[in-house]
Structure formats: structure tokens, C-alpha cells
Amino acid sequence: xxxxxxxxxxxxxxxxxxxxxxxxxxxxxxxxxxxxxxxxxxxxxxxxxxxxxxxxxxxxxxxxxxxxxxxxxxxxxxxxxxxxxxxxxxxxxxxxxxxxxxxxxxxxxxxxxxxxxxxxxxxxxxxxxxxxxxxxxxxxxxxxxxxxxxxxxxxxxxxxxxxxxxxxxxxxxxxxxxxxxxxxxxxxxxxxxxxxxxxxxxxxxxxxxxxxxxxxxxxxxxxxxxxxxxxxxxxxxxxxxxxxxxxxxxxxxxxxxxxxxxxxxxxxxxxxxxxxxxxxxxxxxxx
Numbered sequence: 001x002x003x004x005x006x007x008x009x010x011x012x013x014x015x016x017x018x019x020x021x022x023x024x025x026x027x028x029x030x031x032x033x034x035x036x037x038x039x040x041x042x043x044x045x046x047x048x049x050x051x052x053x054x055x056x057x058x059x060x061x062x063x064x065x066x067x068x069x070x071x072x073x074x075x076x077x078x079x080x081x082x083x084x085x086x087x088x089x090x091x092x093x094x095x096x097x098x099x100x101x102x103x104x105x106x107x108x109x110x111x112x113x114x115x116x117x118x119x120x121x122x123x124x125x126x127x128x129x130x131x132x133x134x135x136x137x138x139x140x141x142x143x144x145x146x147x148x149x150x151x152x153x154x155x156x157x158x159x160x161x162x163x164x165x166x167x168x169x170x171x172x173x174x175x176x177x178x179x180x181x182x183x184x185x186x187x188x189x190x191x192x193x194x195x196x197x198x199x200x201x202x203x204x205x206x207x208x209x210x211x212x213x214x215x216x217x218x219x220x221x222x223x224x225x226x227x228x229x230x231x232x233x234x235x236x237x238x239x240x241x242x243x244x245x246x247x248x249x250x251x252x253x254x255x256x257x258x259x260x261x262x263x264x265x266x267x268x269x270x271x272x273x274x275x276x277x278x279x280x281x282x283x284x285x286x287x
Contacts, residue, residue: 069279
């Protein structure tokens with residue numbers, strides 16, 4: 001499946017991917033594993049005998065987006081960072097994800113191919129919706145679950161945000177795309193940063209083929225998340241209708257054991273320091 005508008009666009013994007021991966025500051029290797037949805041590209045790092053930690057990025061963020069959060073996590077964890085199967089990155093899609101059920105099957109088949117029976121798992125934005133869907137349907141395969149900046153999942157998504165996404169993707173003008181990224185990060189992610197450059201190219205030079213749309217999970221679905229559960233929200237994240245504190249209060253009613261941390265001044269898209277802070281929170285929670 002062709003995800004880019006041109007070969008030139010794809011080359012520029014892959015250069016941006018490499019630049020973002022350099023930000024990890026640790027030795028990594030690429031691995032591809034097969035499922036019925038195609039070949040998933042995974043960035044692997046950390047000691048061979050480390051407890052497995054799986055990371056799913058946000059839409060178009062790619063497996064490389066986690067760089068600033070990796071350094072401490074990779075000291076003792078074997079990290080598997082997935083490129084979403086039908087988004088830009090280095091996965092090779094053969095079938096499009098169309099539903100939460102597809103997401104669950106893709107994650108499960110990918111874990112099976114890696115011989116991972118039970119894992120700690122982290123998601124970001126759309127990846128958080130996928131992770132929560134998986135954990136609620138396959139709880140026996142999850143030790144601990146961490147959701148960062150979830151799109152919908154634990155709250156109703158903002159219609160204004162949906163409108164902004166659709167408008168930006170349908171009319172990928174330079175100014176409009178930059179305005180969207182600046183709004184998503186509350187101005188915290190500079191246009192010179194590797195993540196900003198990658199997302200800009202992804203939004204302006206690629207085609208969105210995935211049909212998965214994040215939604216608020218039902219009370220029943222959320223209440224099944226009985227495993228240790230950490231939610232990390234940006235204080236100024238406007239993707240969801242509810243504010244961070246209200247999301248936390250509602251979640252505690254359904255999952256009393258859930259922990260919630262709020263990153264001060266953070267929007268939906270995080271900068272280097274905010275990713276580093278989230279990595280510290282994840283490490284403390286896992287340990």
C-alpha cells in the first residue's frame with residue numbers, strides 16, 4: 001500500500017525518521033514481524049533478559065517518537081516500540097485496521113510473533129486507545145498498562161479537534177499544518193525539533209489509510225482494566241472535551257486503583273522535556 005504522495009516525500013520522511021531515532025541516544029535494532037495485517041516494524045533496545053515493555057505511538061508519530069523517554073527505561077527493560085501497521089513509518093501494511101477488534105488482533109499476533117506472552121504496555125494518543133482496547137479484551141496478556149495523552153478512550157473527544165484534524169489532512173497547506181501542530185503542543189514543540197519535522201511531513205505528504213477512530217470506552221470496558229494502570233495527561237491537552245482533573249476524577253470512579261499524573265503546561269503533543277518527564281513517571285510506576 002502506498003502511504004506517501006511521492007517517492008520524494010517518502011525519502012524526506014525517512015530522513016526525518018532517522019533524525020528522530022538518533023535522539024534515542026542508545027543502541028537500537030530494527031525487526032520486522034508478520035501478522036495477517038502485514039509486517040510490523042519494531043525498534044528494539046535494552047538488555048536481552050530485560051522484562052518486555054511494548055510502546056505504541058500516536059497517529060503518524062512512529063515508533064521513533066519515544067526518544068527522550070527511552071534512556072532510563074532501556075537500562076533494565078527490553079523495549080519493543082511498534083510502528084503502527086497502517087500508518088506512516090516502516091511497517092509494511094497489507095490489510096487496513098478498521099475496528100478495535102482489528103487493533104486487538106494485530107497487537108496479539110505481533111506479540112505472538114515476538115514470543116511475548118505477557119507484557120507491560122504503553123500507548124500514546126491513538127496508541128493509547130489501541131492499548132486500552134487490547135488490555136480490556138486480553139487482560140491475561142498485560143501486566144501493567146500506561147496510557148499517555150489518550151485520544152478519547154477515557155473521555156469524549158472534542159468535535160473541534162476532529163474538525164481541525166480533518167481540515168488539516170484535507171487541506172495540507174503549510175500554514176494550516178503548522179497552526180495545528182502548534183495548537184496541539186500549546187506552542188511547546190518548536191518547529192526545529194525532530195519530532196515536529198517528522199509530524200509536519202507525515203501530515204502534509206502522506207495518505208491516511210487507517211479506519212480506526214478512537215472513542216470513549218464504555219464503563220464496562222474501562223472497569224475491566226483491573227491490572228496496575230497509569231494515566232499521564234497534559235494539563236492543557238484539548239483533544240478531549242473534559243479537562244485533565246475531571247478525567248482523573250471520573251476514571252477513579254470506575255478504576256479506583258488507577259494512578260493519574262498530570263504534566264504541567266503540556267498539551268496533547270509533548271516536547272523533549274515532557275517526554276523525558278513521562279519516561280521518569282513510567283519508570284517509577286513500573287518499578
